[in-house]
Amino acid sequence: MKLLGLFAVFFKIGLFTFGGGYAMLPLIQQEALSRGWLDAESLYRFIGVCESTPGPIAVNMATFVGSTRAGLAGAACATLGVVLPAMIVMLLIAAVLKGFRQNPWVRASMSGIRPVVAGMILAVGLWTATRCLLPGLEDGGVPLSPDVRQIAIAAALGGATLLWRKVLKRDFSPILLILFSAACGVAVYGL
Amino acid sequence: MKRWRQLAELFRVFFKIGLFTFGGGYAMISLIGHEVGERRGWIDGDELAEVFAIAESTPGPIAINAATYVGYRRSGVAGGVWATLGVVMPSFVIIYAISLFFERFMALSAVANAFRGIQVAVAFLILRAGLRMAGKLPRRWFEMGLCAAAAGAVLGINAFGWRFSTVWLILGGGAAGLLHRRARQLGKGAGQ
Numbered sequence A: 001m002k003l004l005g006l007f008a009v010f011f012k013i014g015l016f017t018f019g020g021g022y023a024m025l026p027l028i029q030q031e032a033l034s035r036g037w038l039d040a041e042s043l044y045r046f047i048g049v050c051e052s053t054p055g056p057i058a059v060n061m062a063t064f065v066g067s068t069r070a071g072l073a074g075a076a077c078a079t080l081g082v083v084l085p086a087m088i089v090m091l092l093i094a095a096v097l098k099g100f101r102q103n104p105w106v107r108a109s110m111s112g113i114r115p116v117v118a119g120m121i122l123a124v125g126l127w128t129a130t131r132c133l134l135p136g137l138e139d140g141g142v143p144l145s146p147d148v149r150q151i152a153i154a155a156a157l158g159g160a161t162l163l164w165r166k167v168l169k170r171d172f173s174p175i176l177l178i179l180f181s182a183a184c185g186v187a188v189y190g191l
Numbered sequence B: 001m002k003r004w005r006q007l008a009e010l011f012r013v014f015f016k017i018g019l020f021t022f023g024g025g026y027a028m029i030s031l032i033g034h035e036v037g038e039r040r041g042w043i044d045g046d047e048l049a050e051v052f053a054i055a056e057s058t059p060g061p062i063a064i065n066a067a068t069y070v071g072y073r074r075s076g077v078a079g080g081v082w083a084t085l086g087v088v089m090p091s092f093v094i095i096y097a098i099s100l101f102f103e104r105f106m107a108l109s110a111v112a113n114a115f116r117g118i119q120v121a122v123a124f125l126i127l128r129a130g131l132r133m134a135g136k137l138p139r140r141w142f143e144m145g146l147c148a149a150a151a152g153a154v155l156g157i158n159a160f161g162w163r164f165s166t167v168w169l170i171l172g173g174g175a176a177g178l179l180h181r182r183a184r185q186l187g188k189g190a191g192q
Helices: A002-015 A021-034 A040-051 A057-095 A104-133 A148-168 A174-190 B002-019 B025-039 B045-056 B062-106 B109-135 B141-160 B166-191
Strands: none
Touching (some): A002 A057, A021 A040, A021 A057, A021 A104, A021 B109, A021 B141, A021 B166, A040 A057, A040 A104, A040 B109, A057 B045, A057 B062, A104 A148, A148 A174, A148 B109, A174 B109, B002 B062, B025 B062, B045 B062
């Protein structure tokens, strides 16, 4: 039952994720948190791990959640679930629906889905940032207690990204950003 | 024999792609282009660009979509399955191994501190991904309105415990896109 549940939930997540791994975050956040599979803390920790290990974020998340819930079999079921919709749809398109992308109805529905996905990701980003910088807000906690150390880390990250862009004319790669923030965390909280 | 070799090669190439891409599907695009396009000539540049465009408008991780398509074009359904297995396998093995030690690992105070820092980076990365995606949208009332409405709904779910599945937002977005097209058609018809 547990395995079937994992497969079903991740199949649903895989089916409704359009446009890359970040698009799945709102869905996985809702599904995993509301079922009590993970708490918010470990979810965000684990997104950090997924960012610094190879492979698609969606597959990493599925494997991790599946494994913590039900071991190796759970990891396999969740991963299979998240992968199958993509594979089936793509096989159909490659085999029979060659004009898929030119189809005006497909283009029309994508013109509505794209902004929705962007808005969902923005909201998850804002919410995550609020959780770190102003903890207490999520419980409706007044007065707010700004977390000075997290804000210091955020400022350091922002500064480093700007500097990187100005000096090297490049974006901080996600893995560099993760490593840098980990070092900041050790320095700010450990010393 | 030849067919088995072809499938094994698909598995191997996509295993390598899965192993060496960090930070999600978008990072994978250039490596896939290099491995299956320039180096092996399995698919030409135009078709590859088309594949990534299709991957954007089909469900699922982009890397999976691309692997399935390239594998299918090379050796049919079995090719699609083997290429997909190849691209998934490195993540699966690595993450499974990490998940076994994650709790004990987190008990180390240095690691816990590092993750408090990483949390900030994660928020930053999600925001950046959202901003990039929003930045590519046409600046029109329709797109901006949908984007704001979806953001508001997700904030409502998180902050006020609104109870509905985000799947409805995706379906609603698709329906809004269809209605919008229909409305424009009708508008044009009336204008003529």
